Amino acid sequence: MKIPGTSYQMRVETRLDNPGWMGAASAVLGIILALIVGGIVLRAAGATDPIGTYQEIFKEGYGTPADWQAGFHALLTNGDCPRGLLCFGPISDTLVKAAPILLTGLACLLAFRMKLWNIGADGQMFLGGLAATAVAVFIMPKDTDRSLMLILMAIAGSLAGLAYGLIPGFLKARLNINEIITTLMLNYVAYKLLEYFVVVGPWSIGDFESTGPFPKTATWPRLTEFAKSVPIFAGLTAHPGILLGIGVAIILAWIFYKSQWGYQIRVIGDNPRAAKYAGIDLPRNILLVMGLSGAIAGLAGMNEVAALRELNGRFQRGLGFTGVIVAWLARLNPLAAILVSILFGGLMVGTQLIQPQGISAMLQGVILFVVVGTELLFRYRIKLEKAEQIVINKAEAPHDK
């Protein structure tokens, strides 16, 4: 295609390589574009100062450089933070929010890598939360050892998620039923199941929509519990959930890039027909991947109840959907998902206090759009080159004379 007014032409050709920097570039582009579009929508919704709103979101989500500096100074001298909770408070809250979306993100990413569209991380997470609650409140005695209790909760949560993930996995493997629809429908079933138990049901205490507070042994230890020895930790809510997520990310990275099974998953995802000819058992892998994906999402549910210290009717919906975006923005790379989830955690913390409520969902949607829209740039290369001018050689041109 010739670019008018220049002697250059544009050519679109299929890209054979896949440079890593482009993933980062399209993610950054996505975020910037999302912020611009978000600003326009905020303006339309009546916000007078979108840029100020963004600054506020950033400050609430990550803190300011000055606060960080003061925080590190206090940490080194083992003293109190001069600015109180401001020092590490925002990043601590962000890590708390990042933990579940990192886990749901990893759950989605694992399934997506095999082109299995598990959109049901939300429901699998709810089931994980329910199972972990059952262990914490109704099965184990209150004075169980804390680490044992947390481990049992994690096992229960992941098993419940696994079972819930296997349902669509089985339907897909056996009957070739579209997993997008089944996982989505099961999300709504899971929401109703939680309502059945907690929104004034068998698990609620009196007329409250809650199981009541968990025994202390069934909750994540928070940084603030160590404030006696490290004073700056006072008031910080950060808990080991993010470490759990990072651990799962490292395991997944190992599976993807070092193990034979991971290689199979990637082959199936890239070319199912080739996988079939190579003798890879497709139904078996669908079951394995959906089960494991559900188990990871179930862990996210366990993490949430251990962090909230109760199960109530306000158990947050939609974290599984944020996981979809985390997975896609991380370009299905488990280690990149760690960064992306912390980024999104900050976005969620920052937008918590800001009205209107949907801003986080909208920004996520726009980011996903831009990332998927720039997909084209990965597959095709747009080349600018000098237009080949059709010049008739003068020597060969017929002479007029």
Next chain:
Amino acid sequence: MTSEALFSLALTIIFGALVSGTPLLFATLGEILAERSGVMNLGIEGMMLVGAMSGFATWFNTGNIWLGFLVGTLFGGLLSLLHAYITITLRADQVVSGLAVTFLGTGLSSILGAAYVGKKVPTPNTIIVPILNRISLQEVTVVLIGLVVAPLIWYYLNRTRPGLNLRSVGEYPSAADSLGINVYRIRYMYVIFGGLMAGLGGSAMSLVTDPGWVDGKTSGMGWIAVGLVIFASWDPLRGLWVAYFFGLLRRLPLDLQNPALPLISTANNPSIGRVMDMLPYLATIFILILGSREAMRKRLGAPAALGNPYIRGERGL
């Protein structure tokens, strides 16, 4: 319980099913045409939400319910244009783009609709029919539109030249292209039509079947519509029955609050209500299972090119 009361209850339930199935029907019909042209749009939920929100806002501000329909429909179409551009022109993944449409629609409707949550518009005109005394003119109109549109779309799809072009683009786009049919234009047209229908369905929800706006108003109806398309085997007339059946499942918990039915009344036992609320979602899975068996037996299938971007001049379908 007298037989007259039972009769009245049955009629109420049946008409209720028609009413609450109609928004689903609109969305399903739109998606059927879009998918028959080869483009899957998983953004129905988002487009319905935007349609519902903008439609209600228009009604609230102007007092004109039909203007609300128009605006809601148009905004649904506008959102689908984005999906069309990304999947047809940029050839990006249809699944992910559809999810993005849903996210965007959810967020947009939540932000822009915040001011309208819980707002009321004066109740619409009611027709006084002795038995069906709860039915409004708007409800009857919407149901009638659905009843007329579904056969029309079936006829258009199966018996007209443009319908044939549409199907050929979804089955074998390069063959269609070689006959001079503009694949890109046809796909754009029907993706946008799908968006308009989803917007119409959404606005039917917030204006007529369940007037008002709350966050996440459609509560998964858009996703159910995606499932119904599969169960209806991409056939508009089958879509009609399936949508009404789901309307029935959706209405049932409401209708059974009737204290005249002491055994299963949800008024006495909220747990039954929760189980009832699960029914439409469980039933979607269930009919997909049924549908898969039937599809295997009758070799019914999705349009061959569904989900694949068309790239002119490249090998493949």
